[in-house]
Amino acid sequence: MTAWRHLVTENPMLVEIRRAQQRFLGRTRAGGQIALYLVGAVYVVAAGVVVRYAQYIDAVWLVYFQTFLFAFIGPSVSHGAVSGEREKRTWDMLVAAPVTAGQIVWGKYLGGCVLILLVAALFLPMLGVTYFSYEVNPYMWGDQYRRYTFWDLVMMDGISITFGFFAAALTLLFSARTKRAFVTLGIALVAMFVVLVLYPLFLNATRFVGAESVILLYFHPFVTIGVLADPHDPGLEFAAREWIGLPQIAINLALSVGAVVWAEKTLHFADGDVKFIPRKPHA
Amino acid sequence: MLEVRELRKVYGTLEAVRGVSFQLNPGDIFGFIGSNGAGKTTTIRMLATLLEPTGGTARLNGVDILKDPMQIRRMIGYMPDFFGLYDDVKVWEYLDFWATVYRIPPKQRGGVIDQVLELTNLSGKRDAFVQSLSRGMQQRLCLAKCLVHDPELLLLDEPASGLDPRARAELKELILELGRMGKIVVVSSHILPELSDFCNMVGIIERGDLVGFGPVKQIVQGLRTTRAISVRTLGEANDLSDAVAKDPLAASPRANPEGEVVFDYAGTHEQQADLLARLIAEGHRIVDFREEHADLEDVFLKLTTGAVN
Numbered sequence: 001m002t003a004w005r006h007l008v009t010e011n012p013m014l015v016e017i018r019r020a021q022q023r024f025l026g027r028t029r030a031g032g033q034i035a036l037y038l039v040g041a042v043y044v045v046a047a048g049v050v051v052r053y054a055q056y057i058d059a060v061w062l063v064y065f066q067t068f069l070f071a072f073i074g075p076s077v078s079h080g081a082v083s084g085e086r087e088k089r090t091w092d093m094l095v096a097a098p099v100t101a102g103q104i105v106w107g108k109y110l111g112g113c114v115l116i117l118l119v120a121a122l123f124l125p126m127l128g129v130t131y132f133s134y135e136v137n138p139y140m141w142g143d144q145y146r147r148y149t150f151w152d153l154v155m156m157d158g159i160s161i162t163f164g165f166f167a168a169a170l171t172l173l174f175s176a177r178t179k180r181a182f183v184t185l186g187i188a189l190v191a192m193f194v195v196l197v198l199y200p201l202f203l204n205a206t207r208f209v210g211a212e213s214v215i216l217l218y219f220h221p222f223v224t225i226g227v228l229a230d231p232h233d234p235g236l237e238f239a240a241r242e243w244i245g246l247p248q249i250a251i252n253l254a255l256s257v258g259a260v261v262w263a264e265k266t267l268h269f270a271d272g273d274v275k276f277i278p279r280k281p282h283a
Numbered sequence: 284m285l286e287v288r289e290l291r292k293v294y295g296t297l298e299a300v301r302g303v304s305f306q307l308n309p310g311d312i313f314g315f316i317g318s319n320g321a322g323k324t325t326t327i328r329m330l331a332t333l334l335e336p337t338g339g340t341a342r343l344n345g346v347d348i349l350k351d352p353m354q355i356r357r358m359i360g361y362m363p364d365f366f367g368l369y370d371d372v373k374v375w376e377y378l379d380f381w382a383t384v385y386r387i388p389p390k391q392r393g394g395v396i397d398q399v400l401e402l403t404n405l406s407g408k409r410d411a412f413v414q415s416l417s418r419g420m421q422q423r424l425c426l427a428k429c430l431v432h433d434p435e436l437l438l439l440d441e442p443a444s445g446l447d448p449r450a451r452a453e454l455k456e457l458i459l460e461l462g463r464m465g466k467i468v469v470v471s472s473h474i475l476p477e478l479s480d481f482c483n484m485v486g487i488i489e490r491g492d493l494v495g496f497g498p499v500k501q502i503v504q505g506l507r508t509t510r511a512i513s514v515r516t517l518g519e520a521n522d523l524s525d526a527v528a529k530d531p532l533a534a535s536p537r538a539n540p541e542g543e544v545v546f547d548y549a550g551t552h553e554q555q556a557d558l559l560a561r562l563i564a565e566g567h568r569i570v571d572f573r574e575e576h577a578d579l580e581d582v583f584l585k586l587t588t589g590a591v592n
Contacts, residue, residue: 015383022372088367093428096331097384098356 006103013099013107020077020111043122050126054133059153060229062130066123067160067221071196073119074167075188077112081105081172082267084181105264109172116164120157127157148229155245156225162252163221167192169259176263196222224248284308285330285436285467289339292325292491299325301491302339307469307484309435312462314482314499315471316583322491323471324364327438330469331361343436357385360429364440364471368421370414374405377413377424378431385432399427403457419450426457437461437468443477455481479503479579489587503582509534509547512555514562515571520544523567530558545575 008014050057082105085091094104131153148156171188178184200220218224227244285307292300300322307313317323328334330341332352341348348355369377375396382392400406403423408416416424422442429437439458443451459481461468472478478485479499487495487502495502512533516523520538527536527546532554536546548555559572 012384012386015380018383019369019372019376019380022376088369089363089365090367090369092328092331092333092363093361093366093425094384096333096356096359096361097381098353098386099384100353 006100007106008110011099011103011107013103014110016107016111017114020115047126051129054129055135057130058134058229059127059130060148060156060225062123062127063153063156063160063225063229064222066120066157067163067225069119070116070160070164070167071192072189073116074112074164075171075185075192077115078109078168078172079175079185079188080181081108081112082175082263083178083184084175086179087181101267102264105172105176105260105267109169109260112168112172113165116161116168120161120164123157127153148231152228152231152245155249156228158249159221159224159228159245159252162249162256165256166252166259169256169263173259173263173266176266196220218244219248219251221248221252285341285343285469287326287330287339287341290326290329290336290341291338292322292329292334293337299491300329300336303488303491303493304339305486305493305496307467309465309467310462311484312458312468312470312482314478314485314579315469315488316473316475316478316485316579317471317488318587321488321587323488324440325491326488327361327440327469327471330436331359331438332356333361357432358435360426360432360434360437362425362429362437362439362442364444366425368413368424370412372413373409374400374411374413374416374424375409378427381428382431387431395431399430402430402460403427404453417450419446419453422446422450422454423457426454430461435466437466439468439470441471441473443472451477475579475583485579487583487587494587495582499579503579509549510555511575512546512548513571513573513575514544514569515542516544517568517570523562526562526565526567527558530561533558543571 050062080087082091085094095101099107131150167188170191171184174187174191175181175184178187200223224244287303287305289302289304290300291298291302303322303326305313315323315326325334329336330348332348332355336349343355343358346354346358369380372380378396378399379392382395387395396409397406400409403426405420405423405427408420408424413421413424426439426442429439442458443454446454455477458468458470462481462483470478470482482499484497485495485499485502486493514523514527520542524536524538524544527533527544530550532548532550534547534549536544538544548558550558555574559569563569
């Protein structure tokens with residue numbers, strides 16, 4: 001409980017949540033304001049289309065789309081958390097303030113998570129409408145069709161959101177280890193691409209589906225959401241259907257905590273000049 | 284009171300700061316002078332608890348920087364040499380952020396922000412975006428940020444760098460005001476004449492050693508055992524130089540192209556007056572006879588060799 005108080009309830013760095021609002025949702029630059037209006041307009045149009053054609057849209061596709069967005073939003077909200085401060089030369093002033101490294105890192109991380117939750121909240125009404133309005137095509141499925149439950153949808157959304165948290169945490173770790181915000185963003189996006197696209201493609205191409213691969217695929221958000229979305233799927237070879245949902249959410253959260261704690265432990269990267277990949281001593 | 288005792292910092296084989304010791308009292312404005320790489324910034328960063336000293340320590344009002352760095356951070360305001368600001372927010376939002384970080388209660392924040400804006404003469408820019416401020420204003424905003432928690436010690440690393448003359452003058456006034464408020468202000472700078480204008484204490488560091496420390500007047504006067512005297516004549520400067528050389532208390536008189544004779548004089552003021560009387564009596568048409576006052580720059584050049592780590 002002491003750690004909870006220190007890092008969350010009594011952490012002055014939670015002001016980062018307000019700063020994130022000011023940066024991403026405030027009226028900062030004219031360009032930013034226009035972008036905000038554009039995003040708002042796109043959302044209104046998309047929501048209108050979804051509501052109008054809700055009976056044809058399966059909610060699971062919205063969860064897929066949301067997860068896809070989180071692969072970009074996660075890195076976007078936390079790529080500059082530490083490296084951006086270093087780049088702008090604001091880091092020293094922050095470190096010289098009466099806050100611990102843990103408070104800085106958790107404040108920044110939670111500030112990013114609030115934006116992820118905000119995006120998730122924008123998706124919620126559309127998920128609800130499509131779930132209750134979707135009509136199964138009898139010509140395609142016949143009488144055999146069984147639909148995923150509302151609880152399954154909640155689990156899918158939970159996996160999607162916690163994957164966003166993980167993406168933000170992983171990016172924060174990279175941010176603590178680099179000196180340029182754009183470098184951090186690049187590394188994070190490449191990492192997302194490798195995990196979400198290259199790795200499954202590699203497995204598919206090599207047709208190597210050993211136990212390790214299946215377990216790793218089980219952690220892949222799109223795979224787990226897909227299993228949850230299809231009640232006919234008995235689950236993966238090494239994971240019974242009943243074990244898909246809450247465990248993945250817990251794993252995503254645990255990985256997120258691990259990445260943030262690791263980031264906190266390596267905050268002195270620039271000062272101590274500790275390299276991410278240790279440099280070989282000169283011959 | 285700030286007490287710095289035998290502060291040392293070693294990077295591998297390089298000793299960046301070698302046992303620096305000094306003491307400052309509330310209201311002292313301390314000019315920290317040294318070439319690039321002399322150890323000023325390293326010393327300031329150790330005082331700001333950003334760097335862990337290899338040896339020695341410092342105490343601010345009895346609180347040790349090593350034993351209780353968090354308490355020290357509540358008592359200091361630190362402005363780095365190259366600093367940045369969050370440029371995507373408004374001035375008051377920026378200060379509100381720092382007031383929150385320094386745990387100023389929400390009800391007091393508005394008042395504190397107004398006070399520091401007034402002190403730094405930025406009240407009119409309260410709702411301006413940080414990115415729209417001039418360099419001088421950004422410097423003052425950074426100083427305002429250092430003041431939101433009413434610190435007892437201000438560590439200002441090269442605060443005047445990159446400022447135009449007017450901005451420098453405004454900054455100087457602000458630092459003087461902070462000294463009058465009873466704060467200890469440590470200012471590092473290369474601009475020596477400016478430092479001597481507003482600092483009452485000065486320290487000169489070279490290759491990590493504090494080679495001079497004390498009140499500005501004392502350190503300037505204490506350094507010179509002789510006075511530099513400049514004499515201008517309507518006649519031949521070389522003749523005048525020969526005449527000055529006859530005085531055993533005058534050392535190495537030399538005539539410069541402007542017709543002046545400059546020399547060091549070790550005598551008293553009475554003996555100095557006698558010398559002037561003799562020169563006039565010998566027929567030299569003296570139009571100017573004055574004592575050159577040593578300044579901080581002379582002291583700095585005399586005490587240091589320009590060597591860096």
